[in-house]
Amino acid sequence: MEDPQPRIAPPEPELPAAGARARAAVAGPVRVLGRWTTAQLSVPGVWQALDASLQTVPPVTGLAWDLRLVQRLDHIGAQLLWNHWGRQWPAQLQTLPSQRSVLESVARFSVQLPAPPRRSFMQLFEALGERVLQVLEHARGFTILLGQLLLDTLRLLRRPHQGPWRDISGHIYRMGTTALPITAIVGFLIGVVLAYLMAQQLHQFGADTFIVDILGIALIRELGPVLAAVLMAGRSGSAITAQIGVMRVTEELDAMRVMGIAPGFRLVLPRAIAMALAMPLVSVWTTLLALAGGILAADLTLNLSPSYFVHALPDAVELSNLAIATGKSVVFGLVIALVGCHYGLRVKPNTESLGAGTTRSVVTAITLVIVVDALFAIVFSDVGV
Amino acid sequence: MIKPQLFRHSALPSQPATSFDANRVVDIKGLWTVFRTPEAESVIHKNLNLSIEAGEVVSLVGGSGTGKTTLLRQVLGLETPDRGTIDVLGQPVARMSEQGAASRVGMLFQQGALFSAFSVLDNIAFPLRELKTLPDSLIADAAMVKLRMVGLGAEQAHKMPADLSGGMVKRVALARALIMDPPLLLLDEPTAGLDPESSDGFCALLLRLHRELGLTVVMVTHDLDTLYELSTRVAVLAEQHVIVSGSPKEVIAFNHPFIHEFFLGERGQRAMELLREYPFAV
DSSP: OOOOOOEEEOOOBOOOOTTOOSOOOOBOOEEEESEESHHHHTSTTHHHHHHHHHHTSOOOTTOEEEOTTOSEEOHHHHHHHHHHTTSSOOSEEEOOHHHHHHHHHHHHHOOOOOOOOOOOHHHHHHHHHHHHHHHHHHHHHHHHHHHHHHHHHHHHHHSGGGSOHHHHHHHIIIIIGGGHHHHHHHHHHHHHHHHHHHHHHHHHHTOGGGHHHHHHHIIIIIIHHHHHHHHHIIIIIHHHHHHHHHHHHTTHHHHHHHTTOOHIIIIIHHHHHHHHHHHHHHHHHHHHHHHHHHHHHHHHHHOOOHHHHHHHHHHHSOHHHHHHHHHHHHHHHHHHHHHHHHHHHTOOSSHHHHHHHHHHHHHHHHHHHHHHHHHHHHHTTTSOO | OOOGGGGTTOSOOSSOTTOOSSSEEEEEEEEEEEEEOSSOEEEEEEEEEEEEETTOEEEEEEOTTSOHHHHHHHHHTSSOOSEEEEEETTEEGGGTTSTTGGGTEEEEOTTOOOOTTSOHHHHHHHHHHTTOOSOHHHHHHHHHHHHHHTTOOGGGTTOOGGGSOHHHHHHHHHHHHTTTOOSEEEEESTTTTOOHHHHHHHHHHHHHHHHHHTOEEEEEOOOHHHHHHHOSEEEEEETTEEEEEEOHHHHHHSOOHHHHHHHSSHHHHHHHHHHHHOTTOO
16 A cells, blocks of 8 residues: 655656756656545644655745645645645646646635734723623613512512412422422531531630530521522522523513513512522521531530530520521522522523523622622621620 | 426536545444333334445435434434444444544534534634644634635634524534535435525535535435435335335335325425415416
C-alpha cells in the first residue's frame, strides 16, 4: 500500500539527458501525494509532517501543480491546498475530474470569516441602561403579580366554593410533606454541629448550661426558619418555576388563557397559599429536629441531660420568638412562591430560557429570604431577646 | 399521479468525490428489536434485512411504531439491536461512536440538535475542533465553506441557534453533519416542521449535495413530496420487517394495505376531490 501521509514533493529539476538540448533545466510540477482527508489529518503527527512538507514549497504563484497521484481529497484537504495557493488557482493545475469538483466548490464558497460584531462604548453604555430598565421591569412585574395575588385572594374569599382547593392541598403535600425528610436531616445535622462548636467554647468558661439559651434563641428565632426557607427555595421554588415555565414553553398557559381561565387564579394563588401554609410548618419541624440534634450533642459533650435541656428551654427562650419565627416563615413562603411564579411566567418559549429562569429564580428567592430575614431582625430587634 | 421528472437523478453520480471502496454502505442482517416494558414485550423488528448501496437515496417509510427512527438510531450505533448485525461502511456498527465517527456518518436530527451554547460557525466547526490537530484558521475556513454550501450567507456565522428560523437550523445542522465529508448521511424527517417553501428549498439543497458530494442518504420521512423528490429507493417497514423495497413506482404497485393507505389513501384521495370540487382552482 502507498504511503498515506499527505505531502507535496517539490519540483525537481529534470536531469538533462545526455546529449539533450543545451536548455536550462525546466522545473517540473509540484506533485501532491498521499491521502488528503480529515481522517488522515487527524492522525497524530500527520499534521506536523504535512506542515513541514508545505514549508518546502513557498506559496508563490506561477508554479505548476499535479494532483493526480493524490489517493483521496476531501473538502478539508482541498481547503488546505486552496489556502496554500493564496486562495487563487495556480498557474498550471493537473487534476482528476472529481478532485477538480471538490476544489471548485471550495473555491466557490471560500470567503473570509466576517469579524465578530464588536461592541462600541455606546453599545456597552446602552447595555448598562438596558440592565437597569430590566431590574425596574422585574420590580414592576413582581408588583403586578403581588397585586394580582391580592385581588385573587379577595375573589377567593368572596366565592370560596370556586377556589382551586384541590390544587392547594396537592401543592401543600408536594411542597410541604415531601420536603420533611430532607429538612429533617439537614436540621438535625446543623443542630449537632452548632452544639458541638458552642459546647467547646462554653466549657472553657464553665458556662455549660448557657448552651440552652444560645441554641434555643439561635435555632428557634433565626436558623430554623432561614434554613428551612433556603431548602424550600432550592426545592420548591425551582419546581414552581420549572412547572410554570414548561407550561409556557408548551403553550399550555396560552391554552388556559384562551379558555378564559386566569393563570393568576389557577396557578399563582394555589402555590402562594400552599407555600404560605407549608413554610411555617416545615420551619417548626426543622427547628425541632435541629433542637433534637443540639440536645444529643449537648448530652454527649457536656453531659447535659435531655430532660434538663427541655425544662430549661421555656425559661431561656420567650414565646414571642416562636411567633416571630412563624410570622416570618409565612413571608418566606410567599416570597419563594411569588419569585418562583414570577420567573416561571417570564420564561420565553425555548428550553435555554427555562434553565436560566429556574437558576435565577432560586438565586433570587434565597437572596430575598435573607433580605427579609434581616428586615425582620431590625424591626423586631427589641422583642423576645 | 406521480410526476415522471421526479426520478431524474436515479443514476449514480459519475465519479463521486468521496467514493468508498465497498459498494455496500449499510448492511443490516437478521435484525431483531424487542421493546421491553414491565408489563409486556413488543417485537419491533423481526428478522429484518436491508442493504444500501453507495450513492442511493433510500427512504424508510412505515406506520407509526414500526421502528423507523429506531432503525436509524441503530444504524448510528445509538441503540443496540437484540439480535442481528449492522455493518456500516464495512465495519460493525458498535465501533461507530469511536473518535472520527463524524468522518464516516453524518446525522441530521429532526430538531437539528444544534448546540445552543455555540454560535453557528462554532457548531459547524465543532467536530473538527474536537480532533485537536488542525489549526483554527483552516477549521474556520472549512466551516465557512460548508455554511455557504448549504445556502447560508457569511453574515449568519456569528448568530446563535436561538436566533435562527426552523429552515436555517436544519441547514446549519446539515452543514455540521457534512463538515468531515462523511460518505453516509442519515436524515430523520428532514422537512418536518418546515413551511412548504423552505421544505422545497431544503429538498433541492439535499439533491444538489447528493449529486455534488456523491453521498449515500438514508432518511425517515412522512412527507410524500419529499419522498418522491429525493428517493431513488423506498423501503417500506410493516409487519416487523421490510415488506418491499424498490423505486417509488414499484412500491406503489405492491399490494399491501399500508401502501394503499400511505400512498394512495386519504391524502391522495383528498387532493383528488379538491381538484374535482374546484376545477378552476390551481
